[in-house]
Amino acid sequence: MSDAKERIVAATRRLLEEEGAAAVSMRRIAAECQLSAMAPYWHFANRDALLEAVCASAFDEVAAQWRDRGRRADPRDDLLAAADLLLDFALARPRLYDYMFTAPRPGARQYPGDFADGRSPTLNLLIEALTDGMAKGALRPDDPVGVALTLAAQLHGLIALHHGGRIGLPDDDFRVLCHDNVRRIFDGIRA
Amino acid sequence: MSDAKERIVAATRRLLEEEGAAAVSMRRIAAECQLSAMAPYWHFANRDALLEAVCASAFDEVAAQWRDRGRRADPRDDLLAAADLLLDFALARPRLYDYMFTAPRPGARQYPGDFADGRSPTLNLLIEALTDGMAKGALRPDDPVGVALTLAAQLHGLIALHHGGRIGLPDDDFRVLCHDNVRRIFDGIRA
Numbered sequence: 001m002s003d004a005k006e007r008i009v010a011a012t013r014r015l016l017e018e019e020g021a022a023a024v025s026m027r028r029i030a031a032e033c034q035l036s037a038m039a040p041y042w043h044f045a046n047r048d049a050l051l052e053a054v055c056a057s058a059f060d061e062v063a064a065q066w067r068d069r070g071r072r073a074d075p076r077d078d079l080l081a082a083a084d085l086l087l088d089f090a091l092a093r094p095r096l097y098d099y100m101f102t103a104p105r106p107g108a109r110q111y112p113g114d115f116a117d118g119r120s121p122t123l124n125l126l127i128e129a130l131t132d133g134m135a136k137g138a139l140r141p142d143d144p145v146g147v148a149l150t151l152a153a154q155l156h157g158l159i160a161l162h163h164g165g166r167i168g169l170p171d172d173d174f175r176v177l178c179h180d181n182v183r184r185i186f187d188g189i190r191a
Numbered sequence: 192m193s194d195a196k197e198r199i200v201a202a203t204r205r206l207l208e209e210e211g212a213a214a215v216s217m218r219r220i221a222a223e224c225q226l227s228a229m230a231p232y233w234h235f236a237n238r239d240a241l242l243e244a245v246c247a248s249a250f251d252e253v254a255a256q257w258r259d260r261g262r263r264a265d266p267r268d269d270l271l272a273a274a275d276l277l278l279d280f281a282l283a284r285p286r287l288y289d290y291m292f293t294a295p296r297p298g299a300r301q302y303p304g305d306f307a308d309g310r311s312p313t314l315n316l317l318i319e320a321l322t323d324g325m326a327k328g329a330l331r332p333d334d335p336v337g338v339a340l341t342l343a344a345q346l347h348g349l350i351a352l353h354h355g356g357r358i359g360l361p362d363d364d365f366r367v368l369c370h371d372n373v374r375r376i377f378d379g380i381r382a
Binding site: 076101102103104105108109110111112113114130137138139140142146147149150152153154155156157158160161163164165166167168169177180181184185186187188189190191 | 267292293294295296299300301302303304305328329330331333337338340341343344345346347348349351352354355356357358359360368371372375376377378379380381382
């Protein structure tokens, strides 16, 4: 990536994190980078394309962190470690998280097609861990993409409720609650 | 409730459903009801109090529908029936649902205190069904408030992802997906 392009992506990400997507305009980004008003258009067709580049690099970043941690022996520990990475991200960058995961955006990946086709760097790793756990006999045979969505939706639901003020817990206790919920899905609730 | 008060609540709910909370102002509601600009203040201290009354009546409505359906013999069927009621509501009234469940609002109930104290008409019924299922030995002994949150967060996560365009399924297939997810939590994912 050229130096100007990198600066544009970094400025957009900073603005997304600090003020949310509504604050991002091509004009404002140009001003933040001390470039001419048209300069962002040399690198990105429009605002959507610029925001998409920020999301793509943030998803890649989370996936890379997960890959760096390596695989746990117990698939449950693998899922808890993945949950922690997502929580680190969501708690530190609520506006960026919200834009990546739920704000309407043209390039958003959709369940099931995009995930079954391996288009998500983060969910690919989760699907791989689940497939592995099923192959080893630690997890019940099931559709790994469906199970990945169950886990992702559980964490997303908790994070959205937390960000919306519906969970009256400090971040550390909220993390314990998320772990409890992942374990509950692991074990099920029936006797 | 007085006739004017009922009309004010009904107009607010309609506006919330059609345009979202940002469109609701005391002035606009007065105009919709063909009342003087100050009339809403005779019944509600401010906009927050008016919106709170709409949420309270909507939560009561969902709870009453659930109570009317009666209890299923199998607790899993009970949970699926509850999920269907929530989905009916969320799919028909996405903006109202979003305001009730995640938009920042001063009167929003919080986990765990408000739910453990029985302050939610809807979650009370879910907690009761879970407590009953545990007493009958159909569900594993656990904290019913915690299990209720697991189920509520799962559905909320799926609904938020669906509303945000991350689930590329028509509503009927989305409902099947939600049922699959409730069953997956019921049975767990481990072998």
